[in-house]
Amino acid sequence: MYLSELSIKNFRKYGNPGLNLKLNKHLNVLVGENDSGKSTIVEAIKFVLNTYSNDYIRLNTEDFHLAKGVNEEERANEIEIVCVFRGFTIEEAKHFLEWLHIEKDEETPTYSLKVVFSAKRKDKKVYHDITAGGIDTGKYLNGEARNLLKTTFLKPLRDAEIEMTSRRNSRLSQVLINHSAFENEEEHELVNAIKDANARIMNYFIEEEAGDEPVQDHNTEEETGAQILKDINEYLENFSSNRNTLKSRFNISDIKLKSILERLQLNLEDAKPGLGSHNILFIATELLFLQQKEYEGLKLALIEEIEAHLHTQAQMRLIDYLQKRSDESDIQIILTTHSTSLASKIPLETMFICQNDKVFSLNPIEIGLLKGDYLFLERFLDSTKADLFFAQGVIMVEGDAENILIPTIAKIIGIPLSKNGITVLNVGSTAFLRYSRIFIRSNPENGTINIPVSCITDLDLKPEIDNQDKLINPPQEAADEKRKRITVRLNNQNVKAFISPIWTLEHDFARSSFQEDVLRAVLWAKKIQNSDTVGLTDNKKENVKEAIKKYMKDNEEKNYSSERIAYEIYENIVTKESDKVSKAIIAQCLSDILLTKFKKNPNSIRAKLLSEPLLEYLVNAIKYAAGVSEVKE
Numbered sequence: 001m002y003l004s005e006l007s008i009k010n011f012r013k014y015g016n017p018g019l020n021l022k023l024n025k026h027l028n029v030l031v032g033e034n035d036s037g038k039s040t041i042v043e044a045i046k047f048v049l050n051t052y053s054n055d056y057i058r059l060n061t062e063d064f065h066l067a068k069g070v071n072e073e074e075r076a077n078e079i080e081i082v083c084v085f086r087g088f089t090i091e092e093a094k095h096f097l098e099w100l101h102i103e104k105d106e107e108t109p110t111y112s113l114k115v116v117f118s119a120k121r122k123d124k125k126v127y128h129d130i131t132a133g134g135i136d137t138g139k140y141l142n143g144e145a146r147n148l149l150k151t152t153f154l155k156p157l158r159d160a161e162i163e164m165t166s167r168r169n170s171r172l173s174q175v176l177i178n179h180s181a182f183e184n185e186e187e188h189e190l191v192n193a194i195k196d197a198n199a200r201i202m203n204y205f206i207e208e209e210a211g212d213e214p215v216q217d218h219n220t221e222e223e224t225g226a227q228i229l230k231d232i233n234e235y236l237e238n239f240s241s242n243r244n245t246l247k248s249r250f251n252i253s254d255i256k257l258k259s260i261l262e263r264l265q266l267n268l269e270d271a272k273p274g275l276g277s278h279n280i281l282f283i284a285t286e287l288l289f290l291q292q293k294e295y296e297g298l299k300l301a302l303i304e305e306i307e308a309h310l311h312t313q314a315q316m317r318l319i320d321y322l323q324k325r326s327d328e329s330d331i332q333i334i335l336t337t338h339s340t341s342l343a344s345k346i347p348l349e350t351m352f353i354c355q356n357d358k359v360f361s362l363n364p365i366e367i368g369l370l371k372g373d374y375l376f377l378e379r380f381l382d383s384t385k386a387d388l389f390f391a392q393g394v395i396m397v398e399g400d401a402e403n404i405l406i407p408t409i410a411k412i413i414g415i416p417l418s419k420n421g422i423t424v425l426n427v428g429s430t431a432f433l434r435y436s437r438i439f440i441r442s443n444p445e446n447g448t449i450n451i452p453v454s455c456i457t458d459l460d461l462k463p464e465i466d467n468q469d470k471l472i473n474p475p476q477e478a479a480d481e482k483r484k485r486i487t488v489r490l491n492n493q494n495v496k497a498f499i500s501p502i503w504t505l506e507h508d509f510a511r512s513s514f515q516e517d518v519l520r521a522v523l524w525a526k527k528i529q530n531s532d533t534v535g536l537t538d539n540k541k542e543n544v545k546e547a548i549k550k551y552m553k554d555n556e557e558k559n560y561s562s563e564r565i566a567y568e569i570y571e572n573i574v575t576k577e578s579d580k581v582s583k584a585i586i587a588q589c590l591s592d593i594l595l596t597k598f599k600k601n602p603n604s605i606r607a608k609l610l611s612e613p614l615l616e617y618l619v620n621a622i623k624y625a626a627g628v629s630e631v632k633e
Contacts, residue, residue, distance in 0.1 A: 001092050002026075002332040003045070003300055004112075005084040010065040010076035011047075012040045014357055021352070021359055025087060026326040028334045029346050031389040032354030033421065038336040039156070041359070042302050044081045045334070048117040048130065049298070050146065051153040053174040053286075059119055059126050079119040079128075085149075086112050091296050095148055099141065101134030115141060115149065148297030150178075154286050156304035156336075164282060166265040172285065173261040179288055180295065185257040194260055198252045205229040205250040225250070276310050283318070290331045303335035312341045312383075319345055344386035348374055348438075353389055353449060360441065360449050368440030368492070376434045385425055388438070392421030393625035394453045396432055400584035402456055402505055408591040409615075410622045412598050412606055420626040432457065436495045444493055453495040454621035457486060458504045463567055471564045473502065498621035501614055506574055506583060509590070510566035512614040517597075519548055521590035522573050525581045528589070 002025045009018035014037065021041070030038040046057055059079075066075040088111040093100060101112045116138050119128035130146070131138035164172050176182055185191070205225040229250060236246040253259075266285060268277055283306075290299050301322075307315050319342055326333050337343065343351070348369070351362045361367070364374070388394050395417075397403055403426040410417050417424065427435055432455045439449045459482060461474035483499050490497035500508050510518045523544040528536050555565050574581055597605045610619060623629050 001085050001088045001113075001298060002330075003083055003298070003334075004086040005082075006041070006045065007080075007082040008041070008044050009078075009080040011044055011079045011081060012063055012065060013037050014040065015065045015067060015076070019357070019359060022361065022363075023332075023334070024350055024363070025330075026332060027323050027346070027350040028332070029343075029351045030334070030336045030354055030359070031338075031343050031351055033390050033392065034338075036354035037357065037359065038354050039304060041354075042153075042304055042334065042336065045083065045151065045300075045302060046153060047128075048081050048083050048115055049149045049151050049300070051302075052150045052178045053153065053171060054178075055153060055155070059128055061121055061124070061126065064119075064121055077121055079117070081117040083115045083117075084112060085115070085298070086110070088113070095296060096132075096145055099132040099134075099139070099145070114138065151298065152286055152290060152301040154283060154301070154303040154306070156308060164266045164278070164285065166263045168262055170262055170265075171282075172264060172266055173258065175285055175288060176261045176264070177258055182257060182261070188257050190260050191255060191257050194252060194255050198255060202249060202251050276314055279308060279310060280314065280318070290325070290329070299329070299331045301331065301333045301335075303333065306335050306337055307339040307342060315339055315342055316345055323347075338390065340383040340386040340390070343389050344381050344383045348377055348381075351389070355450060358447055358450075360447075362438065366442055368437040368442060370437070373434050373437055376431070377438075380428075380434075385435070387423045388425055388435070391423040391451065393627065394423055394425055394439075394451060395621060395625045396425045396427055396435060396453065396455045398427065398429065398457060400426065401587035402426070404584065404587040404591055405505070406456070406618070406622065408594055409609060409618055410626075412594060412602070412609055413619060413622065414606065415622050415626045415628060417622075420628075422622075422625045432490055432497075436490065436492070439495055440492050448493045451494060452625050452627055454625045455490050455495065455497045456505075456618065456621050457490070457497060458500045459483060459486075459502055460504065461502055463502065463563075465567075471561070471567055473563070496624055498617045498624070500617060504570070505618070506586065507566060507570045508614045510569045511563055512612050513608060514590075514594075514612070514615075515562060515566060515569075516548060516552070517593050518586075518590060519551065519569055520544060521586050521593055522569060522581060523547055524589040525585040526579075529582055529585055 003023055004025075006021045006023060007018060008014045009016050011018075013035075019037075019041075030041060032038055046055070047059065050057065061075070064076045064079060066072065088096075088100070093111045096111075096113050099113055101114070103110050103112070112134070113132060114134065115130065115132045117128065117130050119126060121127075130141050132141040132145070133139055164170075166172075182188060206229065229248070233247050236248060240246045266281065268281055283303075287301060290301060306318065310318065322333055322335075323346075325331055348362045349364060353360045353362065362369070364371075369377075395406055397406060403424055406424050407417050410422070425435060436453055436455060439451060439453050441448050459479060461479055461482060463474065464472045466472050479502065486499055487497050502508075502511075506518070509515075524536055524541070527540045527544065552565075555568070560568070574583070574586065594605065609615060
């Protein structure tokens with residue numbers, strides 16, 4: 001059996017109608033930024049099912065939903081958390097016959113179990129009940145049945161070393177005492193072993209006293225245990241009355257199995273293991289319940305922030321193993337993560353994006369991704385691109401130049417990307433749809449992912465030079481038609497296309513009021529590209545300065561317009577096959593030039609960027625992703 005559906009009403013951040021979630025049978029991965037609801041989902045499940053290690057769980061007034069911006073008097077008075085289980089085997093179903101709902105599917109009976117946690121608050125007190133039954137009815141769920149629904153829980157920010165040390169109610173003892181290997185508490189092998197040890201200890205202190213040989217004299221070099229006990233009892237005899245003579249004995253204080261397990265500690269053989277190794281040991285111990293072969297209850301692991309204290313490769317090995325165990329042993333895992341490395345490794349169909357008060361599954365039934373998209377993303381979704389799962393806004397670009405320049409432009413216009421939770425995703429080509437469909441819901445009437453996604457793309461209509469050496473721009477009709485096709489293809493729900501005016505981003509900059517800056521960046525890039533050891537010296541910068549003067553003078557003598565100069569820069573310097581300059585290096589140089597000017601006179605360069613019509617689409621793309629103002633079409 002497995003947890004098939006979860007609904008939450010008026011619990012913490014989820015109000016009413018709340019959250020309704022359909023879970024995968026094996027692996028479920030909750031991703032999203034901080035305070036997006038991941039931990040709330042895990043805690044809700046714990047309140048219904050409890051944990052093997054009997055973690056302390058208490059419902060407080062603060063757990064009742066309170067919408068943002070409303071008074072305390074408006075706090076919800078009732079909570080309802082519902083778990084629906086399916087996939088029962090006959091062996092599992094027999095324990096829940098009183099509460100199961102039975103249906104027949106092609107003559108084969110199928111079972112479902114609905115468990116409801118309901119809570120009310122009244123007069124500053126909180127009351128809760130747990131009931132179960134079919135789809136529509138429910139009655140009290142007894143302790144034996146509830147025990148079979150317990151989960152394994154790995155809490156976040158764990159101090160794994162302390163958790164595995166010996167102490168009263170240690171985590172290790174709680175895990176072990178609930179394992180089937182320790183069910184027979186009275187006659188357990190460990191109890192018998194401690195009883196034997198206890199007898200030997202007691203004999204050490206009494207054997208000589210009971211024998212024929214006298215106890216050693218105090219003048220001998222070494223006293224025995226029997227002498228120590230004899231001395232203590234002599235003191236007690238002198239302190240006691242004749243009617244109530246006190247007498248003591250040495251023994252192990254408590255031979256109960258729980259006490260024995262509390263004295264155990266689990267260590268790694270390595271002399272000085274680090275936090276990561278301790279964490280791996282902790283996880284391995286917590287997952288003991290999931291390995292029990294004869295267990296006929298729920299096998300569900302709740303794992304928060306699985307990446308804690310683990311480096312990237314250790315994270316990968318761990319998630320690979322958990323996924324393998326989940327698939328092979330019918331174990332269900334629900335885990336939360338902030339790790340982009342894990343998010344890039346996990347199959348997309350197992351992921352859930354948590355955002356605000358909603359959760360969006362990336363299951364093929366609920367999302368716009370095609371089969372080919374899943375295969376593509378499995379190949380190319382790396383840890384850098386996986387940052388999109390944790391972003392508040394996304395800007396998709398076609399190449400390295402945009403990837404470098406967009407953060408610079410955003411900083412200059414006063415919308416720094418990191419401050420606004422925006423990630424730039426370099427798709428490396430025009431494969432926008434492969435990525436943007438992640439944010440498209442198959443049934444938008446049930447809600448859309450409220451993450452604005454800007455797709456910055458080139459129009460890619462190249463101007464031509466006619467036989468009279470005149471620049472001919474593409475026909476406006478052709479430009480409008482292509483712009484429309486791109487818009488129709490990309491615009492969907494919260495995904496929006498932002499398209500260059502004519503050709504490419506580099507060409508747009510070259511045509512704009514930043515023309516000389518672009519030419520300087522191009523010539524700087526040529527110097528850098530051809531000199532890895534020396535780089536860009538002051539002397540080279542001076543040479544570039546003189547080259548720009550000459551270049552602009554030559555073009556002026558030819559009566560070239562600004563548009564024609566832009567064409568010459570892009571066509572005959574940037575992309576010239578015989579001496580092609582790296583666009584990434586050009587963008588890096590241009591970014592450096594712009595930021596230097598910004599540092600000297602921020603208001604001037606900001607105003608220039610915001611008023612440049614050829615770069616308006618870039619500014620609008622940033623504004624849209626940040627959600628800061630109305631965007632021009």
